[in-house]
Structure formats: structure tokens, C-alpha cells
Amino acid sequence: MKNRKLARVLSALMLTGAMGMAAAQVPADGGTASLEAALAQGLRPSVLKAGEPLPRWSLQARMAHYKVPGVAVAVLRNGEVIYAAGFGVREAGTTDAVDADTLFSVGSVSKVVAAATSLQLVAQGRIDLDRDVNTYMTSWRIPAAPGIRNPTVTMRMLLSHTSGLTVHGFEDYLPGEKLPTLVQTLDGKPPAKNDPIRLEREPGTESDYSGGGVMVEQQVIEDVTGTSLVEAARAQVFDRIGMRRSTFENPLPARRGNVAKAHDKEGRLTALPRGWQAFPEQAASGLWTSANELGAFVGALIKSYQGRGDFLSRDMAIRMMTEVSPGARGLGPELSGAGTTRRFFHNGDNDSYHAGFEGYLDSGDGFVILTNGKNSKGLRGEIRNALSDALGHGVKPLIRTVALDPGASDPADYAGTYRLDAGVPMDLRGELADRFEFDALEVKRTDGYFTVGPVGEPDESSPLLPLTPVRFLASRYDVELRFHRDAHGIVRALSVETPTARAYYRRQATPPVSLDAGGADPVRKGGGR
Structure with a gap:
């Protein structure tokens, strides 16, 4: 250290x-x-x-x-x-x-290391980013999907979560539980706890986070190399960077030593008698690594992107750090910002571990955060804010809400039902098609405050924190809502926005509009212009 x-x-x-x-x-x-x-x-x-x-x-x-x-x-x-x-x-x-x-489980951060393994194989000419992955696999194949046009899945789609494959994430396995093989996971057969990984939409048409797709990526890696992911990642990533303690081995053997054990929401040791869970879905969530070594990995990607490292070629690193439409992810990492705020990142969440990293591609700065408690997701965010503030890039500044008069007339008519406009191109909707996939929203007002959530699911509602009279933060979903009030004073729609995506919802049964007595300007019934 x-x-x-x-x-x-x-x-x-x-x-x-x-x-x-x-x-x-x-x-x-x-x-x-x-x-x-x-x-x-x-x-x-x-x-x-x-x-x-x-x-x-x-x-x-x-x-x-x-x-x-x-x-x-x-x-x-x-x-x-x-x-x-x-x-x-x-x-x-x-x-x-x-x-x-100290070794920590890092959940979905695993996906970026698996992606780097795949990209090394691409650089060696052993995998083509745009070839049907079924042509590489000998142990298993993506089953036919009747009714889906153009069912070809490529490595570029698997890495960018645009493959159209099912299964978002996976459950942990406690000591003593039998672990599934990779093929059992892919087919959703016991002892696997997940549904079968199958095509549910045309590949390349929608951004939809799929741990299942990453398990298909693992099968490609293993069939192409003729080795396990444990060995492939060691040869293609860990040995090249000097990550001598990091591994995809599951369950992690106690002989490795210096392991952060798992703790429940009360801070008590769990997953006994071993003290940590197993993650047989290795490429999706099975990496064990340390702050030193994950930091070295982030640094290797930064230096490759800047053309001063030899882990990946600069061309390959740029491809890795370029968004794949209709989503906002690159070939493995999530991406955001522009210019000096351009960054790549990924978080990881298993039952008892929460981890994350962030790298700034212009300056070469970055950080890694590893934790070993079920409640540590919020802590990870607070540490992230502290380190980001210290690095001084202003990427995620403190958001302060404003005070709105609960009796103000302007925002009083935001309440209502809003339906998704499916005509907005998926290239614009991007990541929201995945993490904010609701077809209809209900905005409610109670005691002068607003909430938003999917229609008919009050337990899923989020409070709306005002940023301006028309912009609100839906903190539960980490999105911003913008209400659209037209030139006649009528709220006709709202947008759901992130830095990289936007979804448009039209209001249902908007207040009626009529002409004034002179047949001139339209006005809202029961109110002024």
C-alpha cells in the first residue's frame, strides 16, 4: 500500500x-x-x-x-x-x-473485469464484436425465439446490455447450498435460483440491464479459451496488471486469507459458518478483489484510453468507453459526462457487500470503494461524494431543493395520470427503458407535497423534491421530473430525465380548453389564462 x-x-x-x-x-x-x-x-x-x-x-x-x-x-x-x-x-x-x-466481494463490478477479459480476446482476433455469439459456443447456445425478428446476439450487445436477454440479477448462495454449473444457470435449472436466460425482445433495440447476458458472455469466453473464467481472467487481466489476489473463484476458499466477511443490516456476522456467500454467476457478480488491485485495474483502463498504457490498445479502450445506442453504457462500464467530466464507473451490490469505482478519463483521477455490510449502499454514496469533492471535478455536486408555497396555484394541478409516449425514439429513452420502465405514472398531491409512482402501485411511489417550480427530483428513482405547462397555462405532459436519457409522458384527461366569447384565445374552463 x-x-x-x-x-x-x-x-x-x-x-x-x-x-x-x-x-x-x-x-x-x-x-x-x-x-x-x-x-x-x-x-x-x-x-x-x-x-x-x-x-x-x-x-x-x-x-x-x-x-x-x-x-x-x-x-x-x-x-x-x-x-x-x-x-x-x-x-x-x-x-x-x-x-x-483485504478481499471484498464486489458484485456487478465483476462485469467490467469480465468485459476486459472479452476485449483482450477481441484484440487477439479470437472474438469478433459483431459476430453471432452462437457460432462461438459449443457447450450451450441461445435457444431459438419464435416471433423475434433478427435474433442474432453479438458480443457488443452482451457487453452493452442491449442483447434483449432476460434475467436482471442473481441471488447469493449461502454456505452449504449446492452451486449450479454455468449451463444450469443459463437454463435456469436447479440448483440455479434464476429463471432461464432467454431472448425476450429483438437484440439491439432496447437498453435492458441483463446479468443473464453477461453469463452468456462467460460461456463464450470459456468455450473460446477452453478454460474456466477463473483461468481466462487470470491470463487476460490479472497477470497483466499484477492483480495477484483477485479471483473469480467461488466459493472463495478461506486459505486466501485477509477476507472481509459478510454482515447483515444490524452489523452482525452472517453467511455462517464460512462468513461469506458464494456467487456462482461469476462474470455477473463473482469477483473478489481489493482496493489496491481494483484501483490498479481502473488505472490500467485510464492509461490505455489515454494512449500511455499497454493493457488495452488505445483504439480498444476508446471502443470500451464509447456509448452503444440505444443505451448509455460502453462495452462494460457505465459512462457519463463530457470533456473534463467524462467518466466511466460501475457499482456492485450483493447481499452483504456494496462496492463501486469511478474513473475520470481526461485527468486520470479516480477512486474505489469497498464495504462489507448489507446497509452499506448509502454509506458508499456518501464516501463517493467525499472523494469526488476532494478530487474537485464537480461531477456530482450537492443538490439543494427549494421551498415551494404549498398553497401556490401554479403547481397545484400537477396531480394526475400520465402515460408513456412510446413514439419517442428508444435512442432518447435509453437507460430509462430499463430502470424506469413504467407505462403509466400517477402524480399525487398530499398536504401540499407531490409523489410519483407507477399507476396502481402506491408502495412504489417516490416523494418529489422541488428544484424549481416545474422541476422535481424523484429521489427513489434518481431521476428528475419536468412538468410541461403550455402557453395556455395547462400542464399537458411531463418528462423523466437523467443526464443521458429522457422519457416523455402525456397527461391523460387534461383540463378542457374552450374559446373565449370572442372566439379568439383558448382558455382553461374554470380559470384564467
């Missing part, structure tokens, strides 16, 4: 619960003093309501709040890990400290 002395200083600050001012930006010379402040006093939420003071939380305090025993982080500057450290313990109730080499 680099900067071991700094890590000890930071740990001391953490143990004393130091508090203070917001973290400053990391100096351009790679100094790490502000990282001390970021983790010791700079954790924060993503959204604050009007009038709420900005908290300055310590990592120690938030770990206690979320009941998360252990955390590891790494920070990159110019494509190199300049800081890596562990905090807390691998197992609650012990003194087994987490360090930068």
Missing part, C-alpha cells in the same frame, strides 16, 4: 472522530492531505432539503450509523493509485483490521 504513513495518520483522525471544514481539492502535484479531511470530515448526502444545514460527517461516524464493520478505499491521480487504505474490521467483534489488500 502506498502512503502507509498517511494511512496511519488518517486512521488516527478517524478514531478521534475529527470534524471540521469541507475537504479541499487534491493538489495537482498528487498530494493527499485533502483526502485525510475528505474521509475524516467530508462525507455528505447527495440532496439536502431547503434550509437544512450541510453535515460534515466522518467515515467512522457513518460506518457506525449504517452498522458497517469494514471499508476500504483507493484513490487515483493520473492513472496511478496514490492512496489506498482500510478502515474498521473484517469481522465484527474482532480486531482483524481491514487493509488495502
Whole structure:
């Protein structure tokens, strides 16, 4: 671990619960003093309501709040890990400290490492991104799908989640549970816990996150190389970067040592007697890695993209970091931003572990976050905010809502039913076709406040936090709603927006419009213009 002395200083600050001012930006010379402040006093939420003071939380305090025993982080500057450290313990109730080499399960972050394995095979001419993957597989094939036009699935589609294949994610397996083979997973046969992985729409027409598609990718890798993913990833990725402890082996053998154990929402050890679950869907969610080594992987991708590394060719790295329409993902990672804020990232969530990484392609900065508690998803976000603030790119600044008068007449008529306009091209709807796939929305007003959710499913509603009189944050879905009030004062539609996608919903049964007495301007019945 680099900067071991700094890590000890930071740990001391953490143990004393130091508090203070917001973290400053990391100096351009790679100094790490502000990282001390970021983790010791700079954790924060993503959204604050009007009038709420900005908290300055310590990592120690938030770990206690979320009941998360252990955390590891790494920070990159110019494509190199300049800081890596562990905090807390691998197992609650012990003194087994987490360090930068502690192994954590990283959930769907696995998909990006699997993608890098595939892209190495593409670079070697062993896989073509745009060839039918059924032509590569000898152990299993995507079954015929009657009624689906153009059923050809390619590696480019598998990596970008545009394949049209089913199964979003997978369940964990406890010690003692029998693990399925890859073919059993693909066919959804016991002991696999998932449905069969099958085509449900024409490949290439819609963005739909599919862990099932990534398992097809794994089958391609194994059939092309004649080895397991464990061996293929070691040869194509881990050995090239120096990731000596990282592995797709499942269940992870205890002999590897220095493993962050799994904890439930109360911070208690779970998945006994071993202390961690197994993830037989290896390419989709089975990677075990450390802050040091995942940081090195992120750095290798950054340097390849910038043309100063040899892990991937620059051309291949650029392809990896280019959006595949109609989604917003590249060949493995999620992508966002432009210019100096251009970034690639991915989060991972298994039952007892939450992880994530982010890399800035222009500057070469980045970070890795690993945790070992069921409640740590919120903690991961707060750490992400602190590290992003410290790096100083302004990618995800604090969002402050505004106070609207509950009795104001303008927003009073937002309530109603809105139906998706399916005529909006899927290229624009993008990721929302997957994570916000509702055909009809209901906006309700209660005590002056609004909520939004799918029609007929009140338990799925999200509060709407006002950003302007017409823009609201639906925090549950991490999307923004924009109400469209026309020149006659009538709310006719709303848009659901993210930085990379937009869906359009038309209001049902909008207030009637009539002509005034002179037959001139249309007005709303019962009200003014």
C-alpha cells in the first residue's frame, strides 16, 4: 500500500472522530492531505432539503450509523493509485483490521473485469464484436425465439446490455447450498435460483440491464479459451496488471486469507459458518478483489484510453468507453459526462457487500470503494461524494431543493395520470427503458407535497423534491421530473430525465380548453389564462 504513513495518520483522525471544514481539492502535484479531511470530515448526502444545514460527517461516524464493520478505499491521480487504505474490521467483534489488500466481494463490478477479459480476446482476433455469439459456443447456445425478428446476439450487445436477454440479477448462495454449473444457470435449472436466460425482445433495440447476458458472455469466453473464467481472467487481466489476489473463484476458499466477511443490516456476522456467500454467476457478480488491485485495474483502463498504457490498445479502450445506442453504457462500464467530466464507473451490490469505482478519463483521477455490510449502499454514496469533492471535478455536486408555497396555484394541478409516449425514439429513452420502465405514472398531491409512482402501485411511489417550480427530483428513482405547462397555462405532459436519457409522458384527461366569447384565445374552463 502506498502512503502507509498517511494511512496511519488518517486512521488516527478517524478514531478521534475529527470534524471540521469541507475537504479541499487534491493538489495537482498528487498530494493527499485533502483526502485525510475528505474521509475524516467530508462525507455528505447527495440532496439536502431547503434550509437544512450541510453535515460534515466522518467515515467512522457513518460506518457506525449504517452498522458497517469494514471499508476500504483507493484513490487515483493520473492513472496511478496514490492512496489506498482500510478502515474498521473484517469481522465484527474482532480486531482483524481491514487493509488495502483485504478481499471484498464486489458484485456487478465483476462485469467490467469480465468485459476486459472479452476485449483482450477481441484484440487477439479470437472474438469478433459483431459476430453471432452462437457460432462461438459449443457447450450451450441461445435457444431459438419464435416471433423475434433478427435474433442474432453479438458480443457488443452482451457487453452493452442491449442483447434483449432476460434475467436482471442473481441471488447469493449461502454456505452449504449446492452451486449450479454455468449451463444450469443459463437454463435456469436447479440448483440455479434464476429463471432461464432467454431472448425476450429483438437484440439491439432496447437498453435492458441483463446479468443473464453477461453469463452468456462467460460461456463464450470459456468455450473460446477452453478454460474456466477463473483461468481466462487470470491470463487476460490479472497477470497483466499484477492483480495477484483477485479471483473469480467461488466459493472463495478461506486459505486466501485477509477476507472481509459478510454482515447483515444490524452489523452482525452472517453467511455462517464460512462468513461469506458464494456467487456462482461469476462474470455477473463473482469477483473478489481489493482496493489496491481494483484501483490498479481502473488505472490500467485510464492509461490505455489515454494512449500511455499497454493493457488495452488505445483504439480498444476508446471502443470500451464509447456509448452503444440505444443505451448509455460502453462495452462494460457505465459512462457519463463530457470533456473534463467524462467518466466511466460501475457499482456492485450483493447481499452483504456494496462496492463501486469511478474513473475520470481526461485527468486520470479516480477512486474505489469497498464495504462489507448489507446497509452499506448509502454509506458508499456518501464516501463517493467525499472523494469526488476532494478530487474537485464537480461531477456530482450537492443538490439543494427549494421551498415551494404549498398553497401556490401554479403547481397545484400537477396531480394526475400520465402515460408513456412510446413514439419517442428508444435512442432518447435509453437507460430509462430499463430502470424506469413504467407505462403509466400517477402524480399525487398530499398536504401540499407531490409523489410519483407507477399507476396502481402506491408502495412504489417516490416523494418529489422541488428544484424549481416545474422541476422535481424523484429521489427513489434518481431521476428528475419536468412538468410541461403550455402557453395556455395547462400542464399537458411531463418528462423523466437523467443526464443521458429522457422519457416523455402525456397527461391523460387534461383540463378542457374552450374559446373565449370572442372566439379568439383558448382558455382553461374554470380559470384564467
